[in-house]
Amino acid sequence: MTSAIRMGVLALLWGSGFLWIKISLNQGLTPGWITFVRCLLGAAVLVALAHGTGQRLPRDRATWGRLVVAAFLCNALPFLLFSIGEQTVDSGVAGVLNATTPLWSLLIGLALGSERPLRAARSAGLALGFAGVLLIFAPWSHGSGLMSWGALALLGASASYAVAFAYMARHLTGRGTAPLALSAAQLLTATGLSTPALAVGGSATVTWTGILAVVVLGIFATGLTFHLNYRMIADEGPTAAATVGYLLPVVSVTLGALVLDEPLTARVMAGMAVVLVGVGLTRAKTEPDRKPRAADTAGPPLPARP
Numbered sequence: 001m002t003s004a005i006r007m008g009v010l011a012l013l014w015g016s017g018f019l020w021i022k023i024s025l026n027q028g029l030t031p032g033w034i035t036f037v038r039c040l041l042g043a044a045v046l047v048a049l050a051h052g053t054g055q056r057l058p059r060d061r062a063t064w065g066r067l068v069v070a071a072f073l074c075n076a077l078p079f080l081l082f083s084i085g086e087q088t089v090d091s092g093v094a095g096v097l098n099a100t101t102p103l104w105s106l107l108i109g110l111a112l113g114s115e116r117p118l119r120a121a122r123s124a125g126l127a128l129g130f131a132g133v134l135l136i137f138a139p140w141s142h143g144s145g146l147m148s149w150g151a152l153a154l155l156g157a158s159a160s161y162a163v164a165f166a167y168m169a170r171h172l173t174g175r176g177t178a179p180l181a182l183s184a185a186q187l188l189t190a191t192g193l194s195t196p197a198l199a200v201g202g203s204a205t206v207t208w209t210g211i212l213a214v215v216v217l218g219i220f221a222t223g224l225t226f227h228l229n230y231r232m233i234a235d236e237g238p239t240a241a242a243t244v245g246y247l248l249p250v251v252s253v254t255l256g257a258l259v260l261d262e263p264l265t266a267r268v269m270a271g272m273a274v275v276l277v278g279v280g281l282t283r284a285k286t287e288p289d290r291k292p293r294a295a296d297t298a299g300p301p302l303p304a305r306p
Contacts, residue, residue, distance in 0.1 A: 003236060010232060011244045014225045015095060015251025019259055020217035021083055022091040027210025030201025031083030032194070038079055038218045039191040045223025046184035055181035057188075066171045067182075067189045074164030075190035080197055081157035088150030090262040095252020096136060096272045097154040099245070102279045103129040104162035112166065125281025132274030138267055183226055246276055 024034050050057070058064060086094050106126055109115030118126065137151055172182065232244070249272050256262035 006228075006232060006236075007244050007247070010225060010228050011247035011251050013220055013228070014244070015248040016255055017217055017221035018082070018086065018091040018095045018098070018252040019255045020213045020221055021086050021094075022256070022260060023213040024210050024217065025083065025087055027213065028204040028206035029210045029214055030204075031080055031087070032197030032200050034083045034214055034217070035076065035079040036191065036194045036198055037214045038222050039075060039187050039194050041215065041218025042222030042226065043184060043187035043191050045219055046180065046187055046226060049223075049227050050178070050181040050184045053178075053180060055178035055184075057181050057185045058177045063172075063175065063177060064185070064189070067186050068193070070164055070168050070172055071186045071189035072193050073160050073167060075187060076193040078157035078160040078164075079190070080194065081153045081160065085150040085152075085154035085157065088148050089154060090256055091260060092249075092253035092256030092262050092264075093136060093151075093268060094154050095256075096249040096268070096275060097133065097151070098158055098252075099249050099272075099275055099279060100129060100133060100155065101158045101161045101165075102282055104159040105165060106282050108162050108166050114166075121284050122282050125278045125284070127278070128281065129275050129278030132271045132276075132278055134271075135274060136268055136271035179230055180227065183230070187223075187226075246280075249276065 021034060025031070047057075058067070082094060082098075085097075089097075103126060106115060106118075106122070110118070133155070177185075229244070253262075253264065253268070253272065257264050
């Protein structure tokens with residue numbers, strides 16, 4: 001499989017996650033159930049893959065304690081927030097807002113002192129990225145319907161990923177646990193953490209279409225893609241995986257329009273372009289290729305790797 005085909009398959013699988021969430025919601029599943037089943041099935045895939053490659057789950061209490069924090073910030077909380085957000089926001093817009101994670105990562109790095117002072121290009125990128133978010137939300141347009149609690153939940157999910165990546169880089173990576181096994185343990189922990197959310201929700205009738213959508217979301221758009229992303233980083237380096245991240249908003253917007261007939265407004269398309277240009281500027285000559293690490297397989301392949 002060529003690099004281009006591999007990147008295309010990975011972008012399609014991961015970018016489709018927003019579509020499967022939307023279909024699951026439309027077919028009666030609650031955000032809590034979507035989050036729980038996604039974590040459970042994703043964990044099952046990764047545990048099986050880890051077992052097949054001889055990777056053992058961590059056994060020390062200290063690692064599992066850190067995994068509780070990582071699983072909450074990188075899986076249980078953002079997965080739930082994305083499902084809540086898509087109750088009122090289109091799946092395509094959710095995919096675009098997911099791309100703001102590198103912007104939050106940069107802000108967190110500056111706050112923690114782990115980022116060097118910004119030069120002109122990166123400062124412009126940060127400003128452009130959030131300007132793109134404002135363009136998508138269009139708070140000055142009362143009829144847009146985008147400036148809502150759902151949209152804020154989506155931004156909160158993206159920010160949660162950024163906090164999680166910063167935490168994992170400091171407390172989980174480079175401690176001797178194989179990356180695939182660490183990701184499997186993290187999703188297992190997230191499954192337990194998401195259990196209380198099952199008690200919250202309505203009593204709508206769940207269809208077989210909804211069940212199929214959440215199964216695809218858990219097995220293919222979560223578990224399998226975590227593994228494929230890890231393999232891409234191992235075989236081709238993080239630059240290739242980061243390139244996939246730039247394709248996710250395009251995939252989510254395209255699938256939303258084709259499958260769910262979501263509108264492709266000029267404002268949202270322009271906002272997506274501005275966000276991606278801003279993210280690209282914030283990454284300018286800051287991240288050389290390196291060996292894969294556990295954090296690279298613990299979350300979605302976003303345009304930036306903290």
